[in-house]
Structures are given as structure tokens and as C-alpha cells.
Amino acid sequence: MAINLQKGQRINLKKDNGSTLQNICVGVNWGAIEKKGWLGGTSKQAVDLDASCLLFDENKNSVDVVYFGQLLSKDGSIKHSGDDLTGDMSGDDGLDNEIITLDFSRLNPNVSSVAFVLNSYQGQDFGTIPFASIRIYEGTPSRVSEVFATYNIAKGENFSGHVAMVMGVFYKKNGEWKFNAIGEPTKDKKLEQTIETVKNNYL
Structure with missing residues (x-):
């Protein structure tokens, strides 16, 4: 059963079986910005988007943050593929530039919420990026089993003028x-601000 959630939808992670x-x-895939030159030529401007994962306990206290400066969570359950500083310079290659993987079986039992966020490190407006898409899926970086949600932030009108967003939150309710x-x-400029936004509005 394919699931592709729209914004604001919630699902249980228990399968049919x-x-x-x-x-x-x-996974986040994006491209460099194309700039038109004086003589009709074009040049590429690198785009540094940063996918991050925020972990909170049931009291909304920040437990851990996985981002380009810490690629592995303290409990080993979450891994970041590494910082991509440029985006696709030669057009869309169809591959994710940054991937964060989460293994629920290894997650610290004190964690009750896991939020995924995206920030534009140099403050480049999402609306100026030629293509930028996010997918949240079951599987591994080399095997996509089922996509839960996709977002096209380069083409979505509500993302224009912003440099940060909240992708989604996994949360534990009654042990599930x-x-x-x-x-x-969000109106945030930095990851630290986005952490506070998530804590105050999305948990």
C-alpha cells in the first residue's frame, strides 16, 4: 500500500501484517542556483541546504541533535550521510544530496519525538532554488520500500521567502x-531557532 501524505496528515507506523x-x-535533493551573466552566459551558484534531526523527550527537552556537525546520534540510531555544500551543479541527477537514516529499534527509550528539519545555511531563499525536493520513506539509502511524504520546496509557493522548514515529526503515543x-x-534563520520552533509549536 503506497502512502504519500499531504501536509498535516498523520499515520500509525504499524503495518498491515x-x-x-x-x-x-x-532524503533531500536540490540544485545549484543558475545566475544569468552580463553577456547572456550563465553561472552556477552553490546552494548549501542542511537536513537535521532533532530528538526530544516527553517533557519537550532536547535530547540530541544530528546535523552536519554531528553525523551520528549518541545512541547510534540515527546517521547523517554528510554535509553537501553545493547541491547538483549539473542539473538534477535524481539522487538525494543528504540522507538521514533512523533505526527505531536502536533509539533511546527516553526519546518520544524525532523531528526532521531543513535549513538554508547561507540564507538562500527556497524560492530561488531551481529544484529541491524531500522524501520521507521506509527503507535504506539504496532501497526505497515505501514513500510516506514528499515535498517540493522549490515549486511550493508557501516556501518562497523562507530559509527554514519543518519536514515532519515521528512521535510516540501509547508506546506506538x-x-x-x-x-x-518557518521564519527561522538558524538551526538553533528551528529547534525552539519545533519545541514550541510541533511537539
Whole structure:
């Protein structure tokens, strides 16, 4: 059963056969900005988008942050593929530039919310990027089993003028993990601000 959630939808992660989904990936694919020159030529301007993962306990305290400066969570359950500083310089190659993987079976039991966010490191407006898409899916970086949510932030009108967004939140309720597809831009300029936004508005 294919699931592609729209913004604001929530799902339970228990599968039809009774098993619970275990491995999640969040992949972000984007391109460099094309600038037109004086003589009709074009040049490419690198774009540095940063996918990050925020972990909170049931009291909304920040437990851990996985981002370009810390590629592995303290409990080893979350891995970041590494910082991509440019985006696709030669057009869309169809591959994710940054991927964060989450293994629920290894997650610290004190964690009750796992939020995924995206920030434009140099403050480049999402609306100026030629293509930028996000997908949240079950599987591994090399095997996509089922896509839960996709967002096209370069073409979505509500993302223009923004440099940060909340992709979605996995949260534990009555001992079961569920997913809230958020897909909303925020007014934040830095990751530290986005952490506070998530804590105050999305948990």
C-alpha cells in the first residue's frame, strides 16, 4: 500500500501484517542556483541546504541533535550521510544530496519525538532554488520500500521567502510510533531557532 501524505496528515507506523516499521530515511535533493551573466552566459551558484534531526523527550527537552556537525546520534540510531555544500551543479541527477537514516529499534527509550528539519545555511531563499525536493520513506539509502511524504520546496509557493522548514515529526503515543507530515516553512534563520520552533509549536 503506497502512502504519500499531504501536509498535516498523520499515520500509525504499524503495518498491515502487524509488524512495526523500523528503518526510516529522509532524503533531500536540490540544485545549484543558475545566475544569468552580463553577456547572456550563465553561472552556477552553490546552494548549501542542511537536513537535521532533532530528538526530544516527553517533557519537550532536547535530547540530541544530528546535523552536519554531528553525523551520528549518541545512541547510534540515527546517521547523517554528510554535509553537501553545493547541491547538483549539473542539473538534477535524481539522487538525494543528504540522507538521514533512523533505526527505531536502536533509539533511546527516553526519546518520544524525532523531528526532521531543513535549513538554508547561507540564507538562500527556497524560492530561488531551481529544484529541491524531500522524501520521507521506509527503507535504506539504496532501497526505497515505501514513500510516506514528499515535498517540493522549490515549486511550493508557501516556501518562497523562507530559509527554514519543518519536514515532519515521528512521535510516540501509547508506546506506538506515529508520523505527522508537517511540511511547513518557518521564519527561522538558524538551526538553533528551528529547534525552539519545533519545541514550541510541533511537539
